[in-house]
Amino acid sequence: MNARLRPYLIAGGIAVAAIAALAFEYLATAPVRGAVRTCSELMTIANRPDLTDADRIDAARARCSRRYLSTHRLGVGRGGDGLVGFPRNLSKNFQAWREGADVWICPTDRIGPIYRFVFEEESWRFDGPVGLLRPRGEIIPADDLPEME
Numbered sequence: 001m002n003a004r005l006r007p008y009l010i011a012g013g014i015a016v017a018a019i020a021a022l023a024f025e026y027l028a029t030a031p032v033r034g035a036v037r038t039c040s041e042l043m044t045i046a047n048r049p050d051l052t053d054a055d056r057i058d059a060a061r062a063r064c065s066r067r068y069l070s071t072h073r074l075g076v077g078r079g080g081d082g083l084v085g086f087p088r089n090l091s092k093n094f095q096a097w098r099e100g101a102d103v104w105i106c107p108t109d110r111i112g113p114i115y116r117f118v119f120e121e122e123s124w125r126f127d128g129p130v131g132l133l134r135p136r137g138e139i140i141p142a143d144d145l146p147e148m149e
Contacts, residue, residue, distance in 0.1 A: 032096050034124040035103035035117035038063050042126055043090060043107075046082040056083070065118050065125040072128065086126070087113070095133070106133045114139065 045051065045059045053076045060074055060083055075084040082088045087107045096105045103117045103124065111134060116127040132140045 031098060031119065031124070032103050034119075035105060036090075036096050038117055038124040038126060039105050039107065039115070040090060042083065042086055043088065046077075046086060046088055060086075063123075063126055065120050065127040067118075068126060068128045085129070086115075102127070104130060111135060 042060060042063050045056055045063075048056070051059065056076055057074045061069060064074070072085065076082070077084055090107045091109045093109045094105065094107045095110050096103060098104075099116075101119065104114050105117060106112055106114045112132065113129050114131045114133050116130045117124045118127045119125075129142050131142050132145055134140060
């Protein structure tokens with residue numbers, strides 16, 4: 001091997017490894033990023049002052065799962081603000097993670113309600129509350145908390 005070619009081969013190998021690592025990271029985090037995007041869109045819908053109640057519900061319905069829509073009635077909060085059963089904002093310290101095929105998001109400061117997002121019809125959709133995140137990562141299932149709904 002030519003001594004002048006060696007640094008270029010090493011640099012090329014490092015570049016290929018870096019690109020492969022970046023591609024892996026991009027693909028591995030795609031579900032969580034997609035679910036967080038849907039969560040953010042729902043919060044935007046909940047907070048937009050220019051939407052009528054009917055428009056707000058129609059826009060939110062497109063981002064909810066079939067299961068959620070069959071078991072819950074979408075509604076607008078008191079005074080036309082927000083969506084019933086969905087948070088109004090996303091804390092800068094929110095937590096999102098994969099839980100099997102789904103993504104769970106705790107939109108508060110890492111302690112509070114957890115919401116499930118499912119991949120359905122080629123996009124991530126809101127599927128309702130699944131539990132409560134407590135300190136030290138303890139999760140209390142929604143079935144044990146009747147007031148979650």
